[in-house]
Amino acid sequence: MRLSFYPGCSLEGMANDYARSIDAVFKDLGIELVEIKDWSCCGSTAAHSLNQAMSAVLPARNLAAAEKMGLDLVSPCAMCFNRLRFSQNMIKKKVFDIPWPVTGNIRVHDMTRFLAEPPMIKLIKERILKPLNRLRVVCYYGCQMVRPPKITGYTDYENPQTIDRIVAATGAKVIDWSYKATCCGASIGVARKEIGESLTRRILQKARQTGAEAIVVSCPLCQSNLDMIQKDRSKRHTPVFYFTEFLRLSFEEHGDPKWFKMHFTDPVPLLKTKGLLS
Amino acid sequence: MQNVISDPDQAHEHDSGEERKLIGDRGYYFLNRMQGETGVNISACYQCERCTNACPVSHFMDIKPHQTIRYVQLGWREDLLKSSTIWICLSCEMCSTYCPNEVDVAEIINHLRNMAAHSSITPKERSLAVFHQTFLEVLQKSGRVNEFRLMNAYYSKPGILKERVKQGILVEDLLLGMTLLRKGRLKLFTPKSRAIKEIKKVYSQKRGEIV
Ligand code: SF4
Numbered sequence: 001m002r003l004s005f006y007p008g009c010s011l012e013g014m015a016n017d018y019a020r021s022i023d024a025v026f027k028d029l030g031i032e033l034v035e036i037k038d039w040s041c042c043g044s045t046a047a048h049s050l051n052q053a054m055s056a057v058l059p060a061r062n063l064a065a066a067e068k069m070g071l072d073l074v075s076p077c078a079m080c081f082n083r084l085r086f087s088q089n090m091i092k093k094k095v096f097d098i099p100w101p102v103t104g105n106i107r108v109h110d111m112t113r114f115l116a117e118p119p120m121i122k123l124i125k126e127r128i129l130k131p132l133n134r135l136r137v138v139c140y141y142g143c144q145m146v147r148p149p150k151i152t153g154y155t156d157y158e159n160p161q162t163i164d165r166i167v168a169a170t171g172a173k174v175i176d177w178s179y180k181a182t183c184c185g186a187s188i189g190v191a192r193k194e195i196g197e198s199l200t201r202r203i204l205q206k207a208r209q210t211g212a213e214a215i216v217v218s219c220p221l222c223q224s225n226l227d228m229i230q231k232d233r234s235k236r237h238t239p240v241f242y243f244t245e246f247l248r249l250s251f252e253e254h255g256d257p258k259w260f261k262m263h264f265t266d267p268v269p270l271l272k273t274k275g276l277l278s
Numbered sequence: 279m280q281n282v283i284s285d286p287d288q289a290h291e292h293d294s295g296e297e298r299k300l301i302g303d304r305g306y307y308f309l310n311r312m313q314g315e316t317g318v319n320i321s322a323c324y325q326c327e328r329c330t331n332a333c334p335v336s337h338f339m340d341i342k343p344h345q346t347i348r349y350v351q352l353g354w355r356e357d358l359l360k361s362s363t364i365w366i367c368l369s370c371e372m373c374s375t376y377c378p379n380e381v382d383v384a385e386i387i388n389h390l391r392n393m394a395a396h397s398s399i400t401p402k403e404r405s406l407a408v409f410h411q412t413f414l415e416v417l418q419k420s421g422r423v424n425e426f427r428l429m430n431a432y433y434s435k436p437g438i439l440k441e442r443v444k445q446g447i448l449v450e451d452l453l454l455g456m457t458l459l460r461k462g463r464l465k466l467f468t469p470k471s472r473a474i475k476e477i478k479k480v481y482s483q484k485r486g487e488i489v
C-alpha cells in the first residue's frame with residue numbers, strides 16, 4: 001500500500017520525534033509513505049485568522065501535488081489535516097481561485113483514523129512483539145482533528161475513539177474521560193501565557209485524576225503544550241506520548257531510551273518500572 | 279422587598295453607565311453583509327448562550343460569543359472589531375458544534391478577525407495579532423514555518439520584547455529556548471520550500487496588485 005504523506009512544519013522541528021516514530025511504524029506495517037515533494041506550510045491558524053483566501057489556497061498547493069501522484073493523502077498533524085480538508089471543501093465550492101490544477105477529489109486521512117480502521121488494527125495486532133499491558137493511559141484528541149464535524153467527518157466528535165482503539169490494540173489499558181476534545185489553547189500561550197496555561201493545566205489535572213500514568217496524543221501542538229507545562233519537574237510526572245511512539249514501543253523487542261530524549265517529562269523511568277525498557 | 283431589577287437600564291451590567299446605542303438601519307445592512315460573506319444564518323440565533331457556555335475562554339473575552347452574534351444583528355461593527363474577543367478566540371469550534379441552530383459562531387468570529395486585520399482599528403490584543411502576522415511573514419519568506427525563525431521574528435517586532443520584559447517572562451523564555459535547543463526540538467535550519475515564489479505571487483494578487 002502506498003500513500004502520499006504531508007508531514008507539516010512541526011514535524012521538522014518541535015515534533016521531530018513524532019516524525020521518526022511514524023517512519024519506524026509505517027516501515028514495520030509495510031505501508032509506504034511517499035513524502036510530497038517540496039511541500040509548503042498549510043497556513044495554520046494565522047492564515048485563516050488574517051487572510052481567509054490564503055487559508056484555502058495554501059493547502060491546495062499540497063493537494064495538487066498529491067493528486068499528481070495519484071495517491072491518497074495522510075496527515076499526522078491535526079491542524080494540517082483540518083486545513084487540508086477545509087481547502088478541499090473550498091476547492092469544490094469554487095469560491096477562491098486556485099493557481100494550481102486541483103480537483104479536491106483525493107481522500108485526505110488523518111493518521112489516527114487511517115490506522116484505526118479494522119483491517120489496520122488487525123495488522124497492528126499481528127506486529128506486536130511486546131504488549132504494553134501494564135500501562136494505564138488516557139487519549140487526548142484536541143480540537144482540530146475532530147471539529148468542526150462538517151469538515152473533519154468525525155461522527156463521534158464528542159467522544160472520539162480512534163486513538164483509543166489503536167492504543168487498546170497495543171494492550172495498554174485505556175481510561176475513559178471527559179476532556180478528550182477540550183481545547184489545549186494551541187498557540188495562544190505564546191502571546192498570552194496565562195490563558196494557555198489555564199487551559200493546559202486543567203486538562204493535565206483531569207487526566208491525573210483519572211489515575212492515568214500517561215497521556216497519548218496525535219497533535220504536535222497538544223504534545224508540546226501538555227509536555228512543556230510540566231517543565232518545572234515538580235511532584236508528579238505525566239509523560240505525553242505520540243500514539244506512534246506507543247506503537248513503536250510495542251513493535252520492537254528492545255526499546256531505546258534515546259527515542260524519548262526530546263520529551264520534557266522523561267517517560268523513561270515510567271517505562272522502566274513497567275519493564276518496557278531496559 | 280425591593281425589586282432588584284427596578285431600573286431596566288441597570289438590569290444588564292454590560293449596559294450600565296454606558297451611553298445607550300441606537301440600532302439604526304446599519305444593523306440590517308451589516309447583518310446581510312455578514313450573512314452573505316460567511317453563508318451563516320445569523321438571524322437564526324435565539325440567544326440561548328449555549329455557545330458561550332461551551333467556550334473554554336469566554337471569561338477572557340469582553341464580548342461573549344452569544345453577544346457577538348447579537349452585536350452583528352444590531353450592526354455594531356466597530357465594537358466588534360475593537361473587542362478582545364476576536365483575538366482571544368481559539369477557533370476551537372466548540373460554539374459552532376453545539377449551537378442548536380447551526381449558527382457557525384466560530385466562522386463569524388473568524389470573519390470579524392479578518393475584517394479587523396484589514397481595518398484601521400488597532401487590535402485590542404496586539405500581541406496575539408502580531409503573532410499571527412509574524413507567522414504569515416515567516417511563511418512567505420520560507421514557504422514553511424520554522425519555530426526558531428518564527429520566535430526570532432516575533433521578538434524583533436516593535437513592542438513585543440518590552441512587553442515580555444515588563445511581564446517578567448523574558449528570562450523564563452530564554453531558559454525555555456535553551457532547553458528546547460538542547461533537547462533538539464528547536465532546529466536552527468530547516469529546508470525552505472521552493473514554493474516561495476508561487477506563494478508570494480498569490481499574496482500580491484490577494485492584495486489587489488495586478489503586475
Ligand atoms: S448557541 Fe447558537 S442560538 Fe444559542 S446563543 Fe449561541 S449562536 Fe445563538
Ligand code: SF4
Pocket residue numbers: 329332333334335336343366367368369370371372373374383384387
Ligand atoms: S471557537 Fe472561539 S468562541 Fe467558539 S468556543 Fe472556541 S474559543 Fe470560544
